[in-house]
Amino acid sequence: MxxxxxxxxxxxxxxxxxxxxxxxxxxxxxxxxxxxxxxxxxxxxxxxxxxxWSFSTRRGALTAAPSNPSSTWSYAYVLPAGIIRPIAVLNPAAGDDYSEAFTNGMGGNYTPQPYVTEALADGTKILLTNQADAVLRYSTTVTDTAKFxxxxxxxxxxxxxxxxxxxxxxxxxxxxxxxxxxxxxxxxxxxxxxxxxxxxxxxxxxxxxxxxxx
Incomplete structure (x- = not known):
């Protein structure tokens, strides 16, 4: 390219x-x-x-934030470096953005999970959600033109x-x-x-x- x-x-x-x-x-x-x-x-x-873009989409487990400023959301995570925006917050068992595999014959828990993004007082960008051990699918900055x-x-x-x-x-x-x-x-x-x-x-x-x- x-x-x-x-x-x-x-x-x-x-x-x-x-x-x-x-x-x-x-x-x-x-x-x-x-x-x-x-x-x-x-x-x-x-x-x-x-x-x-597919070439700038990543998926990975999130790291817990040093503090959770919210009383509404159960978990706070640090957003990855270079992130442009979140796409979906997933349960770690979810294979895609829509649903987990069915369990106990009663249907699955649907994803993506609700979330909001904010910043801590020191400027650290965080994501708030009720999903434990959250996995994030997100868009990130890509500068390598070979990927375009x-x-x-x-x-x-x-x-x-x-x-x-x-x-x-x-x-x-x-x-x-x-x-x-x-x-x-x-x-x-x-x-x-x-x-x-x-x-x-x-x-x-x-x-x-x-x-x-x-």
Whole structure:
């Protein structure tokens, strides 16, 4: 997959800028590299927050927080480093976001479990829930471009192009180029989401034990 420099150069090329950058971390010294160093992280963070991409989805057991500030929720956990947002709080026996396996022939306990996120006084981000030994499925920050899908790259390029248009072209032509890039971005991000949606196919277990035994 393209590197972050390749992505920047693709965005610049789409704007008709013949310059290419060799490094944005640190920026090599050109105006284009400075612009890319400023806007690439913003564009990437926006893309990652737009959707729970399969390549940026993780699952893991949570660590108990040093304190529980709530009298409503039974458990407080520290949120993982780099988390963008929680997707589902699961019982450790749950295989998916919908339901656990049926027990005693009487049906399962459905997941995901309710939760809220807050912060302790020292800034530690925590998750509050009533689930013991909670497992969290969550979206996390990914900067390795080798993990990106081709359609994600197309959407990221067009979003970065929209952000670069003003500084690179300037004035009304720059605003027009930014608007056109955002229209392209809407197309590519929709395609990327649709493609990524095919990576998950889970249906809830709706039957109860006595019915499934018939």
């Amino acid at each position: 393209p590197s972050q420099v390749d992505i920047c150069n693709l965005a610049l090329a789409n704007l008709g800028d013949s310059a290419t950058v060799a490094s944005i971390d640190p920026p090599e010294g050109s105006a284009q590299a400075e612009h890319c160093a400023r806007f690439y992280p913003i564009a990437l963070a926006t893309m990652l927050e737009t959707h729970d 899908t081709p359609l994600f790259v197309e959407a990221l390029v067009s979003l970065l192009e929209a952000k670069l248009a003003g500084p690179v072209i300037k004035g009304e032509p720059g605003r027009a180029a930014s608007k056109a890039a955002l229209q392209a971005h809407a197309y590519w991000v929709a395609k990327a989401k649709a493609s990524d949606g095919g990576s998950r196919n889970v249906t809830p277990e709706a039957a109860v034990g006595w019915l499934s035994a018939r």
